[in-house]
Amino acid sequence: MSKPFVYGTAVFGENFTDREAETKRLKMNFEAGVNTILISPRRTGKTSLVYHAVEQITDPSVKVVMMDIYDCRDEYEFYERFASAVLKGMTTKAEQAMALAKSFLSRLSPKISISPEPSQEFSVSLGIGPKTEKPEEILDLPERIAQKRNLNIVVCIDEFQQVGEFPDSLNFQKKVRGVWQLQKKVSYCLFGSKKHMMDRLFQDRAKPFYHFGDMFFLGTIPREEWVKYIVQRFGTRNMTISEEIAGRLCDKVESYSSYVQQLAWNVMIETEGVVTEQNLESGYELLIRQTSALFVRQLANLTVYQMNYLKALDAGLHTGFASSNILEEYRLGSKSNIARIENVLISKELIEKKEDGVYFADPVFAFWFHREYCK
Numbered sequence: 001m002s003k004p005f006v007y008g009t010a011v012f013g014e015n016f017t018d019r020e021a022e023t024k025r026l027k028m029n030f031e032a033g034v035n036t037i038l039i040s041p042r043r044t045g046k047t048s049l050v051y052h053a054v055e056q057i058t059d060p061s062v063k064v065v066m067m068d069i070y071d072c073r074d075e076y077e078f079y080e081r082f083a084s085a086v087l088k089g090m091t092t093k094a095e096q097a098m099a100l101a102k103s104f105l106s107r108l109s110p111k112i113s114i115s116p117e118p119s120q121e122f123s124v125s126l127g128i129g130p131k132t133e134k135p136e137e138i139l140d141l142p143e144r145i146a147q148k149r150n151l152n153i154v155v156c157i158d159e160f161q162q163v164g165e166f167p168d169s170l171n172f173q174k175k176v177r178g179v180w181q182l183q184k185k186v187s188y189c190l191f192g193s194k195k196h197m198m199d200r201l202f203q204d205r206a207k208p209f210y211h212f213g214d215m216f217f218l219g220t221i222p223r224e225e226w227v228k229y230i231v232q233r234f235g236t237r238n239m240t241i242s243e244e245i246a247g248r249l250c251d252k253v254e255s256y257s258s259y260v261q262q263l264a265w266n267v268m269i270e271t272e273g274v275v276t277e278q279n280l281e282s283g284y285e286l287l288i289r290q291t292s293a294l295f296v297r298q299l300a301n302l303t304v305y306q307m308n309y310l311k312a313l314d315a316g317l318h319t320g321f322a323s324s325n326i327l328e329e330y331r332l333g334s335k336s337n338i339a340r341i342e343n344v345l346i347s348k349e350l351i352e353k354k355e356d357g358v359y360f361a362d363p364v365f366a367f368w369f370h371r372e373y374c375k
């Protein structure tokens, strides 16, 4: 039996809901070879959406390569991950991957180890470093394979914001863009959270990846879609939740994808038969307990000024932090301090800037912060 609610990992099948327009757009980009950049706050559903769209591809000439670079610390780790993901994306057989590596990356001595677990794939190690194959050749690997085999390849790179952290990142970005933009049979889907970092890569005219592709921001799943989903999932366990309570469940977490599923699961645990108001409240309290340790850690190294800024936000302020009465009332230091405070809080993903002002990035954090520090 599939789980009624899933959170913390990408979701598939019955646990995936809505996103029809976004799925269609991604699928069309994939099949037409259009580069895509997908940005959203954390745990909104990027990874799930990309996998979902990949499943919908019907054109047999399109091959997809998936990679995640969350732990790559420099360009060489990136090339290693890139080349091995491309090889793995082309075949499920270790010997074939080895043969491909030998014919396309002739200067390397690739090693392929087969995992003892039958369910797991083989792993590829290429030993790429500053003195081995030229980066440009590795970056061109998918194009060379695609040309040779008459395929179209889509390379999906998760947590792409990580490249902004590489040493000498700008040069790396120039190199990558220089190679990728000439490729005819390969397109890229670059996605990640940490909006401020993704914005720095893709929204700045002076940067190599500016205007690299179709850029879209993934918002929340609409409330009515969540309500349908929640009601249906409770139904699979012979439980009932009214549309009204399901709607309020969404409102409590502002329809934030992973929290909706986590809270719904908490509520299900609390419920016998029919969901009551009380079950919703207990489920929410459980959610606060589950998340509070993380929130405590997020606040650990904040300065008094940064804490005071969060308190001002909690009091309902969204703009005008640098005006003298606000600086004084909330003890925020000097006017020039504000930009610094905001930069730190944005990089810690505690706040986000929207068109009309600054907001807490996470609705559950906002609730918890209010309860702990503002009463």
Ligand SMILES: Nc1ncnc2c1ncn2[C@@H]1O[C@H](COP(=O)(O)OP(=O)(O)OP(=O)(O)O)[C@@H](O)[C@H]1O
Pocket (backbone or CB within 6 Å): 006, 007, 008, 009, 010, 011, 015, 016, 017, 018, 019, 040, 041, 042, 043, 044, 045, 046, 047, 048, 049, 193, 257, 258, 259, 261, 262
């Ligand atoms: N389409 C969806 N339908 C139902 N639930 C979803 C959907 N998309 C995301 N979720 C919920 O959000 C959670 C996070 O999804 P996912 O890992 O795809 O997001 P992400 O944006 O890639 O997150 P991260 O920022 O951690 O990489 C899932 O575990 C699930 O609970």
Ligand SMILES: [Mg+2]
Pocket (backbone or CB within 6 Å): 046, 047, 048, 158
């Ligand atoms: Mg993800």
